[in-house]
Amino acid sequence: MGSTFGGLNTALTSLYAQRRGLDVTGQNIANANTEGYTRQRVVMHAQNANLVPGIYATTDAVGSGVTVSSVERLRNSALDHRSYTEHANSAYHNERAGAHALIEDVFGEPSDTALQARLQDMWDGWNAVAANPSQKAPKAALLEQATTVAASLNDAAGALNSQYESTRAGLETYVGEVNKTAASIARLNQEIVVATQAGLQANELMDQRGMQIQKLAELAGATATEMPNGATSVYIGSAQVVAEFNSRTIAIAQPAANRIEDLANYNVSLRWTDLPPEVSVDVGGTMGSQVELLARDGTLAGWSKRLDDVATTLATTVNSVHNGTALDADGNPMPAYGVDGSSGLDFFVERNGRVDADGRPVINAATITVNQDLLNNVDKLAVSSGDPTGQAPPGLKVLDGNRADALADLADSRTGADATYQQLIGDLGVASQSSIRRRDIQNAVTDQVDAARDAESGVNLDEEMTNLLTYQRGYEAASRVLTTIDSMLDQLINRTGLVGR
Template identity: 50%
Template sequence: MGSSFGGLNTALTSLYAQRRGLDVTGQNIANANTEGYTRQRVDMQAQVGSLSTAMYARTDGLGTGVAVSAVQRLRDEYLEHRGRAEHGASAYLASQSASYTAIEDAFAEPSDTALAAQLRDMWGGWNDVANNPQLAAPRSALIQQSATVADQLNAAQDSLARQWSQGRTQMSAYVDDVNVTAKSVAQLNDSIIMANASGLTVNELEDRRDLLAMKLAQLTGATTAKRENGGMDVFIGGSTLVTGKTTREVAFVGASRLLDQAADPVGLVWKEDASQKIQAGGTMGAAVDTMTAIIPGLSADLDAVADNLINSVNAKHRDGFSVDGSTGLDFFGRNPDGSVTVLIKDPDKVAVSATAGTLDNSVADAIADIGDAADGPDRQYQSMVGQLGVSSQGTTRRAEIQAVVTEQVDAAREGESGVNLDEEMTNLLTYQRGYEAASRVLTTIDSMLDQLINRTGLVGR
């Protein structure tokens, strides 16, 4: 049968367990607003009395109290993996949408001062020249309007180049951030693995690691996998970034200017082997796609519009005759750096006639008609801007839908792992009452033992 003093130990184990429950509940309440914190729960189990018997030793089969078997971290791994995937997708679309918005701002269409309006004004200038070929004022105004068109084309290209350069600079900062974060994950892996081997609770360390893993998912679309020893492996594009306490470093290589992008494409690679390109997602994946496809594509399309303008105007202008009898002159050209410029500076050099010594205005009239041509630069530019608008709108809508999905997943994650203060207050009262009851049991047994030890057998002395 059980010892007379066994009840003291039973009550004492309850005191320890209820106090642990109070400590964990207090930790939950203290971190209710801590980012990345996962609520914890004390798992208790009844202690079983010894089942071994001997000739002169018997047991009544009663338990010996309660023990805290674990402090459980209430986090759903499926929801965590889903959350990282959705955050990575959301970061990718949000970054790409922001890039499209910046590009649209550069073109500023539709607007009374944007390129489309400037082209219309220029063709109107050619009409004015055709209507008044003998006057110098319309030709002077035409040269100025054409220079404005050239400046607008150059400004749009410069804006695309600046945005590309800004992305290049930002990628360097992202790369440093990823490498530092990966090392932090590896250090936490080392601490968690050693703590698990020693039987220690590492819930707060795992919270910090999950927060860093989410950051990597947003930056690169990283995925994770846990090992039996508690370590976490992190992957980017299917390749390992972190395994245990070992990390690999990423680097961003390639051209430093948009003009050199075609010959030396930029990309994310592993530092120890630059030949291995990394197919990243998240913010960095969007930035790479913007720098390798979106901006270069738009720059090429804009360059094609400029070529169309230059070639179509020059083809007709070269065959015409100016007021002073000049012929064979190009109206538009390119500077050594590739920018568009107006070659005609003298109004008397503007070709207006098909034959020398006449003012038949046929050349000026033909050039003015380029603005309405189905294959002219205006239609080509409108098609480019229209496609840009469709792509931008589509990306923005996808980003908005993805943001809603991400919020829903986050709500599910928060419902599983977030701290509910009402629930914690209930747990607080539960453990408080349990502690008080265990204290009463301990006091009662102490009183009984006092009676037995100090007052039994005093009669007749």
């Protein structure tokens, strides 16, 4: 049979439970705009009056109130893991699309001031020289236009190298962020396990850990697996970076390239600091895209090589005509002379005078420049097919402008610098558009996953206000029960047996 005073405890447990519900609801409302916060809910269980019933015992007790067994995080683990994956993919494609946009800015096509327009100005300059081979003004203008072309190539190569250096510095920063984040996750694992084993709630700590894991996923494509004791193991690629309370660190494998030209001797990759250097880290996310950009066969090196091809093609085709080594359609040499009878000069040269094993200039986009001898004396510009001084065989005094005209015709060559550059710009445009489309598609997928996760774990203020009223009314009702029982007990204790006295 139930105790006369048992109702007090039943009402009291209800007061405790409803107040806990109010506290949790208030916590949800307070963190409605907190990034990474997971909505919480109290789980109440009715208390049994017969916790250890006897075999033949009977009771008419209806229960002993209510208890809050736990405060749950309304989290869907499957959506969490999907979110880590999709955020890593979004970070990868965002970095990749951003890099292509910066590369497009380097070339700035189409534009009246970009390389294609400056090449056309140079070819028009050769036409002007061909029309007036004896005048110095068109030659001086041509040399200025050619200098501008070489400077444009130099600037583009320098801009690509600057992008490489900034990306390389960013990768160094992200390595430190990954190591710090992994250590933070390991520390949170320990705090959560200790709190859980002590019977305490660790929901806010779990939210912090989830944010750190998502950050690591965006940085390096990390994934996570829950352990039975409440800890979480985190992986980068197939290797474990956080194992319960311990974390590992990564570093850039040394020696590493710091500039594009360093890629001839070094590469850029990531390694585990506790493993041999040849064991690389298979990263995704932002860092995965950066490693692709910086690698020897990566994006920046590839476009830099394509730009070098333009510079090399320009120098080779122009020099072969200007120095008289080019052959005509019949395979005969095409001699070229300046007004002063000079010949055999290269129009474009290597800025630092470097040559390969065969003694040929190593000309690329960063080092191409116009021959200083021509800038000092425009009469050395090879514009004629015959020697104007009459000193060279066959001894004819000729100033015909044929070589200048042949140089102007290089603008229409299918294998010339213009065609090579136009192919580069076309391929860059296709690659950039592809990266933008993939980024937009991936971001849409990520937004959908985030929306699904927020619908389940995010705070809905309308719903919380309803819960607030529910717990408020429950608390008021429990208080009324307590008041009623108190009144009954007062009647029983203080007034029963006083009749007739």
